[in-house]
Amino acid sequence: MMSTNSQASPNNIIYIDWQPGTVVEPPVYLDANVLVGAVISGHRLYRSCITLLGELLLNRSRILVSALSIQECLWAIVRLSYYDLNNRQPPNAHFTQVIYKRWCDRIFAAYGSRINAVNSMLNDWVSAGVQIEVVPGMDTFWSVSRMTPAYMRQLRLAPADAFHLALAQAHARTFITGDADFQSVTKQSYPGELIILHIVPS
Secondary structure (H helix, E strand, C coil): CCCCCCEECCCCEEEEECCCCCCCCCCEEECHHHHHHHHCCCCCCHHHHHHHHHHHHHCCCCEEEEHHHHHHHHHHHHHHHHHHHCCCCCCCCCCCHHHHHHHHHHHHHHHHHHHHHHHHHHHHHHHCCCCEEEECCHHHHHHHHHHHHHHHHHHCCCHHHHHHHHHHHHHCCEEEECCHHHHHHHHCCCCCCEEEEECCCC
16 A cells, blocks of 8 residues: 555655555565654654554564664663653754763663664564664675765765665665655666665654
8 A cells, every 4th residue: 555645756755654554565674763753752753653563563564774874873862861861852953972971870870771772673573583684784785885975975874874874775665764855766767676664753
């Protein structure tokens, strides 16, 4: 089932706003915000991420993650935990390492379980028989590292986003993300086929 909010480009890139029941073609590469959304119960994408991941697990889809996704996910969880600890909404200002170091012990004392939940969740999936693969391997590392600066320049993506896109192109059929910035990929020249599945709040 395709979303009515799907958009295809001349370069065989399909951008879809996800809805429950959307057919997801494996293998799927998970952006960091999908992992964050699945762990933080108060996150705006929590219900969507839990539902989507449940469908992927039920279908035993091959799931791809990267060290970058894990690092970004952990930093986002720590940042959100800091603001939860202080009972305020995250502002647009950057959460810095200085703030993190000052608040680290209190953050882990209050929210250590959610920070460790990412690893536990992935381990549970593997124990349940889900195929989890960490990318890139050395077979694609050089092509991914070569394409990342090209996507930074061509698509005006930040380095991390360009790296995620290069990883998805090299390894996946579907790239699942909560970041709407990737919609711009459909308007640019892009060498390859990819489904970008955009998670929206449900």
